[in-house]
Amino acid sequence: MGEPRVLTGGATAGFAVDWTGRFQGHTPAVVRPRDTAEVAAVLALCTDAGVPVVPQGGNTGLVGGGVPLLGEVVLSLTRLSQMGPVDHAAAQVTAGAGVTLQQVADADPGLDLGILIASRGSATVGGAVAANAGGLRVLRFGPMRAQLRGIEAVLADGTVVSHLAGLVKDNTGYEYPSLLAGSEGTLAVVTAARLRLVPRLRDTVTALVGLGGLDELHALARQAVRQVPGLVSAEFFTRTGLDILVAHAGLVPPWPGPAPAYLLLEASGPGALDALADVIGDREAAVGESAADRGRLWSYRERHPEAAGFLSVPVKVDVSVPAAQWVRLASQAAAVVTDVDPGADVITFGHVADGNVHVNIVPAASADGRHEDAVFSFVASLGGSISAEHGIGALKAPWLPLARTDAERALFARIRSASYSPVRAPVGNQHRDDAAQ
Amino acid sequence: MGEPRVLTGGATAGFAVDWTGRFQGHTPAVVRPRDTAEVAAVLALCTDAGVPVVPQGGNTGLVGGGVPLLGEVVLSLTRLSQMGPVDHAAAQVTAGAGVTLQQVADADPGLDLGILIASRGSATVGGAVAANAGGLRVLRFGPMRAQLRGIEAVLADGTVVSHLAGLVKDNTGYEYPSLLAGSEGTLAVVTAARLRLVPRLRDTVTALVGLGGLDELHALARQAVRQVPGLVSAEFFTRTGLDILVAHAGLVPPWPGPAPAYLLLEASGPGALDALADVIGDREAAVGESAADRGRLWSYRERHPEAAGFLSVPVKVDVSVPAAQWVRLASQAAAVVTDVDPGADVITFGHVADGNVHVNIVPAASADGRHEDAVFSFVASLGGSISAEHGIGALKAPWLPLARTDAERALFARIRSASYSPVRAPVGNQHRDDAAQ
Secondary structure (H helix, E strand, O other): OOOOOEEOHHHHHHHOEOOOOOOEOOOOOEEOOOOHHHHHHHHHHHHHHOOOEEEEOOOOOOOOOOOOOOOOEEEEOOOOOOEOOOEOOOOEEEEEOOOEHHHHHOOOOOEEOOOOOOOOOOOEHHHHHHHOOOOOOHHHHOOHHHHEEEEEEEOOOOOEEEEOOOOOOOOOOOOHHHHHOOOOOOOOEEEEEEEEOEEOOOOOEEEEEEEOOHHHHHHHHHHHHHHOOOEEEEEEEEHHHHHHHHHHOOOOOOOOOOOOEEEEEEEOOOOHHHHHHHHHOOOOEEEEOOHHHHHHHHHHHHOHHHHHHHOOOOEEEEEEOOHHHHHHHHHHHHHHHHHHOOOOEEEEEEEHHHOEEEEEEEOOOOOOOHHHHHHHHHHHHOOOEOOOOOOOOOOOHHHHHHHOOHHHHHHHHHHHHHOOOOOOOOOOOHHHHHHHO | OOOOOEEOHHHHHHHOEOOOOOOEOOOOOEEOOOOHHHHHHHHHHHHHHOOOEEEEOOOOOOOOOOOOOOOOEEEEOOOOOOEOOOEOOOOEEEEEOOOEHHHHHOOOOOEEOOOOOOOOOOOEHHHHHHHOOOOOOHHHHOOHHHHEEEEEEEOOOOOEEEEOOOOOOOOOOOOHHHHHOOOOOOOOEEEEEEEEOEEOOOOOEEEEEEEOOHHHHHHHHHHHHHHOOOEEEEEEEEHHHHHHHHHHOOOOOOOOOOOOEEEEEEEOOOOHHHHHHHHHOOOOEEEEOOHHHHHHHHHHHHOHHHHHHHOOOOEEEEEEOOHHHHHHHHHHHHHHHHHHOOOOEEEEEEEHHHOEEEEEEEOOOOOOOHHHHHHHHHHHHOOOEOOOOOOOOOOOHHHHHHHOOHHHHHHHHHHHHHOOOOOOOOOOOHHHHHHHO
């Protein structure tokens, strides 16, 4: 009855490639369990047989983490799509790994998921936990890790570890939910999560501010963080990306004259408009309060991930630095890239308050890793991270020693080994294992 | 020069007993390193020699976790008292393990530490991380774990693991700061932490509300969480504890007639007073805006940990449950205790929004564990935690199987083993190791 649990042959094609087409793998089989017990049975069987497995959620990742690059079996979790009733006393819900983030956000009219990412209609709870998804509201609600109030996961030998009661405080053991968040499938397969829900934002105001440069932009964002109690987002882009979107995506500029840099601020709650107005002062700005006006202002920022693609196949880099280094990163990233590829176009945008810049590159020279190498080395020299929110996956493993010491990587490898029961051989997704070190 | 780094004989007495006097140990030596390198040298030496070590911070713990109960060497971290400059761009600071929480809170006039606990003048950063301290503002800022933006720690073999750049987003490895938070010294010795600072609260309003029962109290607290954007605290106590404090501590009742239950709400920011007034309605309440008035209202709640001690030597139990079970826990805890000790007095108070109740018991019968056993079994039947914020330590280890499955405890034991370099023998604080399982 129903659809088959195991796909083979041509039916596996869509599971063996990522949505951008940059990562193409192959797989003997896609297994689609319907509940945690079936996940446990599949993992125990594959571990006993020495067959590597790649867990896959909505397949919306950006670093190839869910693609069977070495011919692994794909463990697709999308059928773990059960969601429990919303617990109004706790403002929490338990969602299966295959539930999409949008479904969680829609579970209750008065509540919302703290995480807002562009791929929310396809991205799943399990994948968002494994990647520790970030997005547009991290400054207010934290990343996916901060939404976790409990987790259920299956170890490689089939052992089920479950702690889903939804306790706000619990100092009875190691913080396993936080450890799994961002572990990218290297420790266990997440089958369900207990998620906190946040009050749905009301009286939301969005403002787009034009600024003379990135130093002024960063200072204004900092001021907003300090002075606007209901601040939800502080996002940036520059004239470079906006000009491409105006030329190729039909966007109309927010006002006639261009600005070198744009800061999008969003706040909610009583007094949000006044507090934003105080911070913005007499700078050039557009303010939206209706859903339509806010959507129009957000579109400038939200369509930036597409911008580079209008020119050619882009190289996408996701990095973060300490706050004091943000202006250097955001303003010098383009020069760092053109040092190794003088003909490249470089588009920057991202999450100011998180120290996070997405560097999208349209190469002129060969995309042979030189662009990533240049940016990652620069970021490492600033004390930053080579993966702010996208993860390591298959893409960034070669550069991990730039970001983490030998002692840290050795410790992580031992923690990874600890996830396997000592009586069975530690097998699994070996290229993902390398990536996590 | 200066004070000796190693204390022996009678000079160790103060380090071998906890501040409540309930946990009395003994130690051959107290070692007081001055920097991370000295911590590493001591741990490497002790590990090589097979000498167990207990790390100790401000010695303010409530579960015996820092006391050398089995004759361990005490590694006192209080001399790691260096604090870096406040990073205003990031609103962060790096503090040595021996810095007190009050010193962090006082580091900048516009910023504050998110954690507020009664022992803040003595409790240290290292101890607060190891215990994952909670306190009076968890609903707004989270526990100590949520304040961490980086950690430095030393493994048993002397390996230093350091990641202190203060990145808001970093998906390049396992979340080691969160793993160490609440690990109670079983994984590594915390030597420094990078801490986020929060804007110092302004326009703070405190309200004490009298209520007819704990169900009504819980409903009002939930309403405040939903409707008061600047809510910081939601604390409770009952007439039982208040009557003791009035009789023995000289407190004057907040208003003439007694109420069965009291809810303390605190909120800050523009509109806090109006938002609180809307929620409280026409209930009997006292509201304070000045520091003096607020302090007077807080004293009813903050002195509750002393109340039981006015009657006799208390048994103190710290538990939490899912929100939907809170009323059952808070209203039935006394009956659960008097079932096993009919003459006992039971005083309850704590953090409503965290599902957390402190059950303080004045036994009539022998304090042989029966009181803890009754409360912990009841809490386990409600899906709760036997340690909300105090930790496991030496006190609660026997009851841990009530809260965590065999699979979880086995996983935790393997993670603990992973902290030790595989080329050296895993030695250390064995009774603490047991406690963490």
